[in-house]
Every structure is written in C-alpha cells, then in structure tokens.
Amino acid sequence: MHHDPVITWVALIPGLDGLPEYVANAILISLIIVIMVLIGTRKIRNSDPKDLIIPTGKFSLQNLLEVMVEAILKLISDSLGGDVARKFLMVVGGGIFFILFSNLSGLIPGFNPPTGNLNTTAGCALTVFFMTHYFGWQEHGVKYLKQFVGPFLWLAPLMIPIEIIGHLARPMSLSLRLFGNIMGDHLVAAIFVMLCPILVPVPIAFLGLFVAIVQTFVFTLLSLAYFQGAISHDH
Numbered sequence: 001m002h003h004d005p006v007i008t009w010v011a012l013i014p015g016l017d018g019l020p021e022y023v024a025n026a027i028l029i030s031l032i033i034v035i036m037v038l039i040g041t042r043k044i045r046n047s048d049p050k051d052l053i054i055p056t057g058k059f060s061l062q063n064l065l066e067v068m069v070e071a072i073l074k075l076i077s078d079s080l081g082g083d084v085a086r087k088f089l090m091v092v093g094g095g096i097f098f099i100l101f102s103n104l105s106g107l108i109p110g111f112n113p114p115t116g117n118l119n120t121t122a123g124c125a126l127t128v129f130f131m132t133h134y135f136g137w138q139e140h141g142v143k144y145l146k147q148f149v150g151p152f153l154w155l156a157p158l159m160i161p162i163e164i165i166g167h168l169a170r171p172m173s174l175s176l177r178l179f180g181n182i183m184g185d186h187l188v189a190a191i192f193v194m195l196c197p198i199l200v201p202v203p204i205a206f207l208g209l210f211v212a213i214v215q216t217f218v219f220t221l222l223s224l225a226y227f228q229g230a231i232s233h234d235h
Contacts, residue, residue: 009110022117029102029114040065072096079224080231088227091131095124096220099178103212106186107205115215116183118175125174128223129167136230144230170226178219185211 010016010024019027040061072093077085099115106113114120136144150159189204 026114121175121179125171
C-alpha cells in the first residue's frame with residue numbers, strides 16, 4: 001500500500017530538510033529559543049541598569065523571560081541552596097527551556113517534538129549524567145570517588161558495582177521516561193485527530209499541554225536531585 005510522505009515544517013526549511021527529522025527539529029527549537037532570548041533581552045543590553053529597576057506595567061517578552069528565570073532560580077535555590085543557584089542556572093535553565101519548548105512543539109500541527117525521539121532525550125539525559133559528575137568532582141575533588149566505595153573500605157567490592165550500575169541507570173531512566181510520555185501523548189493526539197478532527201482535539205491539546213509541563217518538571221527535579229547528591233557534603 002502506498003503512503004503519502006508526511007510533510008513537516010522542517011522539511012520546508014532549506015538547510016534542515018536534509019537532516020534527520022529529530023536533529024532538524026532540535027536545531028529549529030534551539031534557534032527559536034536563541035532568537036526569543038535575544039529579542040527579550042535587547043532592552044536590557046541597550047539600557048542603563050538604573051532604568052531597569054522598575055519593570056514596565058505592560059506584558060512583554062522581557063517580563064515573561066524574567067518571570068521564568070526567577071522561577072528557575074527559586075527552584076534551584078530550594079533544591080541546592082541559594083549560594084549555588086546561579087552556578088547551576090545555565091545548565092538547568094537551558095535544559096528547562098529546550099525540553100519545555102520541545103514538548104510544547106508537539107501541539108503544533110506539522111511539527112514532531114524532538115523529545116519524542118529517544119536520541120534527543122538520551123542526549124539530554126547524558127548531559128545531566130556527565131554534568132553531575134563534573135560538579136561532584138569540582139566540589140569534592142578526588143574525595144568524590146569515596147561515594148562509590150561505601151562507608152567502609154571492606155564493602156568496596158560490593159558497593160562499587162552497585163554504585164556504577166545505579167549511576168548508569170540514571171540516564172536510561174531519564175531518557176526513557178521523557179521519550180515514552182511525549183511520544184505516547186503525541187501518538188494518542190494524532191490518532192484522535194484522525195478519528196475525529198472536530199472538537200475532540202481541544203481537550204487532547206490541553207492534556208498535551210499538561211503532559212509537556214509535567215514532564216519538564218519531572219526531568220528537572222530528578223536532575224536537581226542528582227546534582228544535589230553530587231555536591232552534598234552530608235556523606
């Protein structure tokens with residue numbers, strides 16, 4: 001049986017049409033975020049800092065970005081402590097923006113969310129994995145390796161394999177959870193749209209919005225938990 005090719009937005013953009021779809025979608029989302037940030041921070045870059053103390057009363061992209069960044073900073077501060085919040089803002093904030101916008105892009109007809117592909121979610125999860133150990137080593141130095149040994153040296157032969165397996169399971173869990181939920185939601189939405197394109201997609205879209213936000217929040221909370229365990233001095 002012959003099937004017509006599915007036309008997506010990235011297939012119409014020169015330079016992206018020859019790339020794998022999930023790569024092209026991820027690049028497009030990243031470009032959208034960069035452009036949005038450049039536009040939203042244009043006033044900040046071109047103004048005197050004294051003029052920015054009092055925010056404008058009207059809604060603007062700058063105000064939206066400020067609210068989002070403040071919320072991200074508070075989330076990091078509550079999880080890791082206010083003294084290190086800004087240190088983690090770039091990696092956590094960048095991940096939140098990319099994952100959230102990628103998830104939300106699935107609500108746009110003709111756009112497949114990058115996070116609906118396991119390659120993309122695995123890349124995000126591996127970034128968290130390597131940054132966790134980077135921050136841990138940066139905080140503790142060679143003493144960071146002690147957490148793999150356990151409380152007693154004689155337990156090392158047992159604890160080291162267990163710790164290694166536990167740490168390797170983290171990116172697998174993060175990537176599969178995000179991929180499964182976003183791919184499943186997108187697939188269900190597509191099926192309902194094909195079966196009944198009138199009215200039914202409206203509640204499905206709200207469900208998709210809920211899933212997109214919740215999965216971004218879950219991924220971020222788990223990432224912060226891994227970071228907190230890496231930099232903590234309790235153990």
